[in-house]
Amino acid sequence: MNRPGLLLKMELRSNPETLCVVRGALLQLAEHLGFPESECRAVVLGVDEALTNIIRHAYGGSADQPIEVVFSRIQEAWRGANREALEIVLVDQGKKVDSAKLAGRALEDVRPGGLGLHFIRETMDAVEFRHTNGRNQLRLVKFLSVPEPHKGSQGE
């Protein structure tokens, strides 16, 4: 299928060993698109955490399940103006994500776990989740020049 703005499409298995490969490719892609160094690291962290959540929660740690990741350069409306952005869409066929959990948790409670969603929301400008036809779809958007305020959004 011809997608306008398509930069890269990955078809992965839910094996944690592949995470470092995705990070390497994404870092290069983000640098190529012109993100500043710290934003490149933020994009890599957000996508890595999204993949980690799919592996751990949607697939319950099973290492051989399919994940599709599509990276596109898009124009996204923000406060009445179109802005250049990197869109990342992650699709899996695992257990339906409980959208209530997408709100994350209070970080004042010092305990391991629950940080992944917080990292996704902090590193991305938009976070949208959908579940259709037995597939989870997480859409992440990172603006090339970050508009203020830097805050994630959530939809379903």
Next chain:
Amino acid sequence: MQISARNLDKTTIFDISGDIDLATSPALRKPLLRELRELRTPRVILNLKAVRYIDSSGVASLVEGLKASRDVGSRFILFGLNTTVREVLQLSKLVKIFEICETEEQATTA
């Protein structure tokens, strides 16, 4: 990720390098918790100078280590945080709960 341990007087220093993520964090957690819960080493220090990447799984392992150290009354100290590690810890808002030093000398004498 690579991890190796050095034993000094009542102190163990873990030298860690590479990426700490979902795939590798169990290899960090296991020796760390053994050092604290089983051996009850009074001072456990993590050298993070050569860590290229850390994600929430890695931070969770550090938090587990910290909690284990509090349970047994040990010191748990991090040093050598590069920009990447420091950014992730700051993003987690948990940076304040850790005892962080700049150098190994400071970590061993603090």
